Amino acid sequence: MDDALAFSSLVLALSGHLVQEIHTRVAREGFEDLRPAHGFAFARISRGDATTADLAAHLGVTKQAAAQLVEELVRKGYVERRPHPRDARAKLLALTGSGLAATRAADRAAREAVAPWREALGEERFGALVTDLARLTPPGPIRPAW
Amino acid sequence: MDDALAFSSLVLALSGHLVQEIHTRVAREGFEDLRPAHGFAFARISRGDATTADLAAHLGVTKQAAAQLVEELVRKGYVERRPHPRDARAKLLALTGSGLAATRAADRAAREAVAPWREALGEERFGALVTDLARLTPPGPIRPAW
DNA sequence: TCTTTATGGACAAGCCGCTTGTCCAAAGGA
DNA sequence: TCCTTTGGACAAGCGGCTTGTCCATAAAGA
Numbered sequence: 001m002d003d004a005l006a007f008s009s010l011v012l013a014l015s016g017h018l019v020q021e022i023h024t025r026v027a028r029e030g031f032e033d034l035r036p037a038h039g040f041a042f043a044r045i046s047r048g049d050a051t052t053a054d055l056a057a058h059l060g061v062t063k064q065a066a067a068q069l070v071e072e073l074v075r076k077g078y079v080e081r082r083p084h085p086r087d088a089r090a091k092l093l094a095l096t097g098s099g100l101a102a103t104r105a106a107d108r109a110a111r112e113a114v115a116p117w118r119e120a121l122g123e124e125r126f127g128a129l130v131t132d133l134a135r136l137t138p139p140g141p142i143r144p145a146w
Numbered sequence: 147m148d149d150a151l152a153f154s155s156l157v158l159a160l161s162g163h164l165v166q167e168i169h170t171r172v173a174r175e176g177f178e179d180l181r182p183a184h185g186f187a188f189a190r191i192s193r194g195d196a197t198t199a200d201l202a203a204h205l206g207v208t209k210q211a212a213a214q215l216v217e218e219l220v221r222k223g224y225v226e227r228r229p230h231p232r233d234a235r236a237k238l239l240a241l242t243g244s245g246l247a248a249t250r251a252a253d254r255a256a257r258e259a260v261a262p263w264r265e266a267l268g269e270e271r272f273g274a275l276v277t278d279l280a281r282l283t284p285p286g287p288i289r290p291a292w
Numbered sequence: 293t294c295t296t297t298a299t300g301g302a303c304a305a306g307c308c309g310c311t312t313g314t315c316c317a318a319a320g321g322a
Numbered sequence: 323t324c325c326t327t328t329g330g331a332c333a334a335g336c337g338g339c340t341t342g343t344c345c346a347t348a349a350a351g352a
Contacts, residue, residue: 062310089328118150215338234348235348236299295350298348304344311334313332315333320327
């Protein structure tokens with residue numbers, strides 16, 4: 001009867017595990033200077049056409065916080081700033097080779113982390129699970145939550 | 147067949163929304179001085195027999211961080227420290243009336259946040275969803291993840 | 293029992309991610 | 323052309339967390 005409460009706990013617990021799993025695996029692949037929060041930035045930047053202000057909106061933080069994050073990612077060689085073609089104030093953010101490699105590693109890590117769950121449920125139920133979750137999840141950026 | 151990647155994104159997005167929803171609702175009920183992270187502490191303390199060190203382990207932070215959190219919750223009137231019956235060093239943490247009220251508000255908020263999802267899927271599929279998620283979720287404390 | 297080691301908690305200093313506040317130059321609408 | 327908006331930078335500060343140290347009590351070993 002208290003499915004609702006159980007559901008909340010499960011989603012929270014699951015996402016916690018997932019983040020931890022992905023982070024650990026990505027670090028093991030050599031990206032030890034990246035932290036979970038960086039992944040959310042990569043997600044936006046890899047979509048293209050992102051300025052620092054866009055990134056701030058995507059992450060739900062202030063421009064200054066985003067600028068600081070970008071500065072760090074640039075310094076570590078994952079991101080580069082390019083002049084914006086139509087706006088002399090702005091700079092376009094782009095992933096470097098390392099940045100791309102890191103996002104690929106993260107994708108791989110996510111798949112690996114999910115794989116055992118997929119097996120545990122079987123293809124069919126897992127597919128249904130994804131379908132149902134997709135129906136529930138409101139649109140909007142994925143961002144760190146707490 | 148990139149269900150696995152989709153699943154990761156969905157779980158992350160869903161938990162983000164959930165945290166945000168719960169936090170907003172709890173704040174609206176008058177608990178504006180509580181933040182999402184506090185909920186995880188309440189969860190452990192309400193289970194009973196918790197010392198500050200237990201709490202630290204539960205949250206995955208250092209003793210000092212936990213002590214600081216406890217200090218804050220005590221100052222705000224949600225938690226009280228009692229002498230430990232069998233250990234003169236330790237202090238047992240317990241929720242005050244306010245603390246209990248806050249946890250109830252959080253539970254209610256969680257149910258309200260989930261309700262529309264439950265309706266969207268229908269009782270049957272929602273139940274199946276909870277069952278499946280429960281099979282996936284490894285045991286262990288629920289803690290802030292990033 | 294006495295000695296050693298582990299543990300709950302407190303104090304201090306410091307880091308880091310984020311905030312608010314301010315400013316400037318470029319862009320864009322009236 | 324003026325006025326407002328917006329991308330970005332600089333500065334200061336806060337809060338949550340860390341490491342490091344210490345003490346008193348507990349628990350374990352001789």
